Amino acid sequence: MMLANYSARMTISGMILAAIVALAQPAAAESVLTRGMGSTIGTLDPQINFLAYEGFILDDIYEGLVSPDPAGEPVPGAAETWDISDDGLTYTFHLRDGLKWSNGDPLVAQDFVNGVIRTLDPATASDKGYIFTSTISVVGAAAFNGGESTDPASVGVSAPDDKTVVIQLEKPAPYALYILNSFYFPPLHKPSFEAFGGDFIKPENIVTNGAYHLIENVPQSHVTLVKSPTYWGADSVKIDKVIYQITEDDNTAVKLFKAGEQDITYDIPSDQIEALTAEFGDQVHVTSSTETNYLSFNITKPPFDDIRVRQALAMALDRDAIINKVVKGGYVLNCGYVIPVPNYPQPQQADCAMPKDERVAKAQELYAEAGFGPDNVLALSIESSNNDAYKKIAETAAVMWKQTLGVEAKVNAQDRDSWLAAFNDGNWQVFNDNLVGDFAGPETFLAYMDPRAEAGYGWQSPEYEAAYDKAMSTEDQAERYKLLAEAERALLDTYLVIPLSSSPSRALVNSRVSGWVDNPAGWHSTKYMSVQ
Amino acid sequence: MFQYVVRRTLGSIPTLFVLAAITFFMMRVAPGDPFSGNRRLTPEVLANLRRAFNLDLPLWEQFWRYIWGVLHFDFGPSIKNRDYSVSELIGIGFPTSLEVGMWAMLVAAIIGIALGIAGALRRNTSVDYSVGAIAMVGLAIPIFVIGPVAQSYFGLHLRWLPISGWGDSWTYRILPVLTLALPNIAYISRLMRGSMIEIMRTNYVRTARAKGLGERRTILRHALKGALLPVVAYLGPATAITITGSIVVEQIFSIPGIGRYFVDAAINRDYPLVMGVTLFYGSIVIFANLLTDIVRGLLDPKVSYE
Numbered sequence: 001m002m003l004a005n006y007s008a009r010m011t012i013s014g015m016i017l018a019a020i021v022a023l024a025q026p027a028a029a030e031s032v033l034t035r036g037m038g039s040t041i042g043t044l045d046p047q048i049n050f051l052a053y054e055g056f057i058l059d060d061i062y063e064g065l066v067s068p069d070p071a072g073e074p075v076p077g078a079a080e081t082w083d084i085s086d087d088g089l090t091y092t093f094h095l096r097d098g099l100k101w102s103n104g105d106p107l108v109a110q111d112f113v114n115g116v117i118r119t120l121d122p123a124t125a126s127d128k129g130y131i132f133t134s135t136i137s138v139v140g141a142a143a144f145n146g147g148e149s150t151d152p153a154s155v156g157v158s159a160p161d162d163k164t165v166v167i168q169l170e171k172p173a174p175y176a177l178y179i180l181n182s183f184y185f186p187p188l189h190k191p192s193f194e195a196f197g198g199d200f201i202k203p204e205n206i207v208t209n210g211a212y213h214l215i216e217n218v219p220q221s222h223v224t225l226v227k228s229p230t231y232w233g234a235d236s237v238k239i240d241k242v243i244y245q246i247t248e249d250d251n252t253a254v255k256l257f258k259a260g261e262q263d264i265t266y267d268i269p270s271d272q273i274e275a276l277t278a279e280f281g282d283q284v285h286v287t288s289s290t291e292t293n294y295l296s297f298n299i300t301k302p303p304f305d306d307i308r309v310r311q312a313l314a315m316a317l318d319r320d321a322i323i324n325k326v327v328k329g330g331y332v333l334n335c336g337y338v339i340p341v342p343n344y345p346q347p348q349q350a351d352c353a354m355p356k357d358e359r360v361a362k363a364q365e366l367y368a369e370a371g372f373g374p375d376n377v378l379a380l381s382i383e384s385s386n387n388d389a390y391k392k393i394a395e396t397a398a399v400m401w402k403q404t405l406g407v408e409a410k411v412n413a414q415d416r417d418s419w420l421a422a423f424n425d426g427n428w429q430v431f432n433d434n435l436v437g438d439f440a441g442p443e444t445f446l447a448y449m450d451p452r453a454e455a456g457y458g459w460q461s462p463e464y465e466a467a468y469d470k471a472m473s474t475e476d477q478a479e480r481y482k483l484l485a486e487a488e489r490a491l492l493d494t495y496l497v498i499p500l501s502s503s504p505s506r507a508l509v510n511s512r513v514s515g516w517v518d519n520p521a522g523w524h525s526t527k528y529m530s531v532q
Numbered sequence: 533m534f535q536y537v538v539r540r541t542l543g544s545i546p547t548l549f550v551l552a553a554i555t556f557f558m559m560r561v562a563p564g565d566p567f568s569g570n571r572r573l574t575p576e577v578l579a580n581l582r583r584a585f586n587l588d589l590p591l592w593e594q595f596w597r598y599i600w601g602v603l604h605f606d607f608g609p610s611i612k613n614r615d616y617s618v619s620e621l622i623g624i625g626f627p628t629s630l631e632v633g634m635w636a637m638l639v640a641a642i643i644g645i646a647l648g649i650a651g652a653l654r655r656n657t658s659v660d661y662s663v664g665a666i667a668m669v670g671l672a673i674p675i676f677v678i679g680p681v682a683q684s685y686f687g688l689h690l691r692w693l694p695i696s697g698w699g700d701s702w703t704y705r706i707l708p709v710l711t712l713a714l715p716n717i718a719y720i721s722r723l724m725r726g727s728m729i730e731i732m733r734t735n736y737v738r739t740a741r742a743k744g745l746g747e748r749r750t751i752l753r754h755a756l757k758g759a760l761l762p763v764v765a766y767l768g769p770a771t772a773i774t775i776t777g778s779i780v781v782e783q784i785f786s787i788p789g790i791g792r793y794f795v796d797a798a799i800n801r802d803y804p805l806v807m808g809v810t811l812f813y814g815s816i817v818i819f820a821n822l823l824t825d826i827v828r829g830l831l832d833p834k835v836s837y838e
Contacts, residue, residue, distance in 0.1 A: 125584030417564030
């Protein structure tokens with residue numbers, strides 16, 4: 001019965017297929033890729049959107065001056081070549097010939113300038129303004145963004161002719177090419193923006209310059225993109241249509257993947273990694289992301305101003321056990337502040353490699369030296385977000401401190417906004433901390449911890465500043481990384497932070513998809529992929 | 533009755549105003565604001581963002597501006613979903629939540645009432661025990677377990693129904709509707725059984741029987757009406773909750789409704805969206821209660837509209 005039914009169905013579907021083939025010839029079958037999206041799309045406005053998952057879509061429909069390659073390294077995008085001045089302050093980009101918007105309009109250098117100006121315009125109220133005022137300090141950007149200047153010409157991004165974009169920086173930013181991509185540096189199609197205002201990104205109005213074009217955006221449901229014939233590299237784009245399915249529940253996404261209805265999932269539930277690996281082998285992708293996790297001490301508050309206390313607490317932790325036995329889920333143990341970056345000679349906090357007995361003995365010794373013991377128990381509280389992995393980290397650390405030192409640690413798990421508000425209040429003691437880098441390089445992490453950046457840690461280190469400044473004026477990457485590692489060493493040696501891990505980025509990728517390359521910044525442009 | 537409806541509707545205005553005021557000031561007590569999530573934002577960027585959403589104004593002024601907007605049917609922009617206004621988000625999502633919720637309540641009411649009557653009339657028989665068992669299962673197993681299990685079995689294993697998503701086909705409706713209906717079936721059947729048993733013992737039912745009325749007519753004409761009263765009282769508020777979307781069911785089945793906004797908006801400190809969904813929900817509850825009272829009046833001669 002089963003068999004008969006099956007073959008009957010085969011015959012019918014075979015007939016339908018034959019009919020379709022006959023009708024559709026000679027056109028080849030359309031290739032469609034379905035990708036999961038962890039949450040609904042808040043905004044597709046290229047100058048405003050700030051969420052990584054929305055960035056996937058923006059990366060498909062817009063292209064910056066440079067474009068990340070499958071591994072996330074910058075390669076020519078809308079710009080074919082560029083020159084960087086010897087002082088590292090002026091970047092001159094030369095656009096490709098014959099660039100077009102999706103409606104056929106020519107794409108000119110001024111469109112990129114307009115994009116930056118709109119991002120910085122106070123009226124736009126874009127989160128991304130800080131990229132140009134702080135991550136790379138574009139001349140005049142801070143004044144324009146702060147409203148002190150209203151003249152767009154005062155911003156150091158200009159278009160001397162239709163094919164040249166010139167960017168002037170206040171100080172060298174040798175990592176600038178990692179920033180000038182579709183996520184931070186998309187062009188603006190001014191005529192449609194002027195005609196429709198904020199609605200210029202609605203499917204019926206949108207004009208794009210990327211490998212794909214947006215045709216449908218249903219909130220909470222899906223976003224559909226089709227291959228753009230006007231894209232300069234359209235010949236090498238293999239997938240005709242991309243459907244981003246919004247699947248907020250990761251378990252549902254796994255089921256869709258198993259049923260073959262979603263080719264690439266947005267995430268993998270951490271408790272299913274092992275089972276899925278057993279079932280799907282190399283279709284399971286788990287790699288480091290640009291998020292680093294660490295515990296911070298408030299060194300402006302006693303007793304955390306005493307390095308012995310900080311060291312004792314760091315040494316009392318079995319970081320390997322916290323990350324590999326408790327948290328798991330693809331989190332990678334990391335004893336340095338910066339995430340693991342290729343070619344970066346990452347320093348490690350000294351106690352991380354110590355044998356356990358020695359580490360514990362040293363911790364107890366330092367704890368006693370700092371004046372604490374059974375008669376004078378250290379009580380502290382850890383501010384943590386209520387995200388699962390974070391809660392596990394904080395709770396395990398509290399238990400380890402209790403067992404090794406007798407410390408009474410209380411965990412305050414709260415929602416994300418309350419947690420960050422606690423940090424900004426400055427009344428915290430130990431903060432279960434994290435930082436997401438703007439790109440996958442040490443510069444973005446160390447810029448944040450620069451004592452002069454006043455991120456709220458209240459620490460000082462002339463050594464760090466000297467090494468960091470020297471690095472920023474060094475164009476050669478190997479040399480620069482060495483200097484940055486010196487700065488990081490200074491940070492680790494003060495025990496202001498206890499680095500723990502880097503967060504994973506996880507995805508199930510169907511074996512019929514090729515062109516997916518794991519990379520920490522999470523760049524996965526559909527234009528490099530193909531399906532069988 | 534028309535007068536009654538008008539009076540009740542007018543009476544709901546102060547209720548909604550108080551609801552708006554309490555929500556508005558209470559949500560501001562929660563630490564953080566919509567923009568505290570990104571730690572790298574410079575003071576200029578933060579100032580621009582706060583200004584764009586009027587968060588730089590004194591709280592009282594923000595409140596009055598909000599109320600003024602509401603009076604003009606402007607519920608403001610969503611801060612986290614910047615491509616949409618609050619009205620658009622609710623307008624796009626509500627029909628879907630309403631559809632799932634209405635079907636779920638309809639299924640739950642029909643099955644629940646039928647099961648309840650069956651249990652009451654066949655008391656302490658295998659029928660009654662089966663109904664009791666169904667009710668126990670429906671109440672004890674949470675929908676975040678039922679949903680994924682149903683999804684795995686009917687969607688992934690048997691391939692009878694879509695795993696998730698929302699399309700024109702009715703097949704997309706079955707699993708979410710049943711998942712959402714199950715706990716309600718359970719509750720309604722218990723409620724119906726209890727009140728039916730009670731009603732069957734009342735004097736007027738005994739009188740009907742004494743007068744020689746058949747069992748069928750006694751139940752349908754006389755007992756049922758009275759027995760439905762507690763169920764109707766439950767259905768009003770329960771329908772209000774169900775049609776405004778269940779975050780669990782909507783997430784599991786990827787349904788584009790409004791259920792998630794109730795939680796997401798609060799977590800993200802999306803103030804206008806919190807206000808919008810709260811007022812919307814408040815209005816639905818008021819409307820559902822009004823409907824309930826009208827239906828109760830039709831069922832129970834003791835209730836008057838005065």
